[in-house]
Amino acid sequence: MGFCMAKAEALMRAISCSLLVLTACLVALDSQTKYIVFTYARKATYKDLNSLPVLVYIDAVAAAYNFFQLGKCTIQPCRCRNKLEPLPSSDQRFLYLPWLCFLLDQVAVYIVFGATVGAMQGSMLAVTGSKVLQWMKLCNRYKRFCMQIGGALLCGYVASIAMVVLSFISAYNLFRLYSPTKIMQLKSK
Amino acid sequence: MGFCMAKAEALMRAISCSLLVLTACLVALDSQTKYIVFTYARKATYKDLNSLPVLVYIDAVAAAYNFFQLGKCTIQPCRCRNKLEPLPSSDQRFLYLPWLCFLLDQVAVYIVFGATVGAMQGSMLAVTGSKVLQWMKLCNRYKRFCMQIGGALLCGYVASIAMVVLSFISAYNLFRLYSPTKIMQLKSK
Structure with missing residues (x-):
């Protein structure tokens, strides 16, 4: 089969890693x-807006995480199920790696998404201001600065x-190991 | 088996529905x-902060969505796999309902989480202010107002x-239908 889940995963990790680095650099190197x-x-x-440094740190850590996972994919292709190995047994102990991958990916995506939304909300206030408050x-004075932050946030999204x-891929890699008819039981081979 | 996935799903939907309604009410009825x-x-x-009305609308819609899903669970228990029915066949057409559930749940959780983070970021600026900008x-003057918003955001989280x-539950319900060894193929019975 031409489509391979491990290649798709490696590609997505490479894309997200480079975009996260790009976002962090665009934000951190922006000044006017x-x-x-x-x-x-x-x-x-x-540093004027406290949500932007948070975005830089979180994106840097998330990029490092994705890079590490990408390295794991290329060094140990069998772990990424390039060729799907048969299940070792119906012993639940063999599930720790898919569960760890799944939970780490979930934590990473919510933290990165939250940091991006938070930074956008702060930046929106800098664009629109607030008459009531x-x-x-600020963006009528610092136009180029604001445009660069906007581009960075687009990359972040x-x-x-x-x-x-x-x-989704790590959820697929985990939950397909479970039985479709018995609740939370591994598939019998 | 005492633990039932459908009951867990119904319970979580009831909890999230009531908490979303509580969040929307706490924010919308707050004034000082x-x-x-x-x-x-x-x-x-x-209405002073434009991210708070957005949070109210989104939480109301998400509560309605969870209520609708909860209703579906109680009216059609077999759909929730209270007793896991066997797979109809290995025909991919029978997957549309789990895929729809999975995608809708994913969209809902990211939108609700994003709205909550956005509202928190706006509120944080109201608490801390910004010397540079x-x-x-505002919260030194409107203490009770800010406390209530803080409680609402906690409920939102x-x-x-x-x-x-x-x-996670809808991902489990979807991906366990797939084969553990063949890529993106349904399990043969």
């Missing part, structure tokens, strides 16, 4: 200096989608 | 009036966790 009075310069960086807009697909 | 000068009153409502704090568990 504006002269408010002729002698007084004000520099906008990602007397919070002023695409990375989140790739990680959602990865969480 | 303060007299800034003796004659000038300023009322804080959930000259955004002032617990509801999100319940929906994550529901997404």
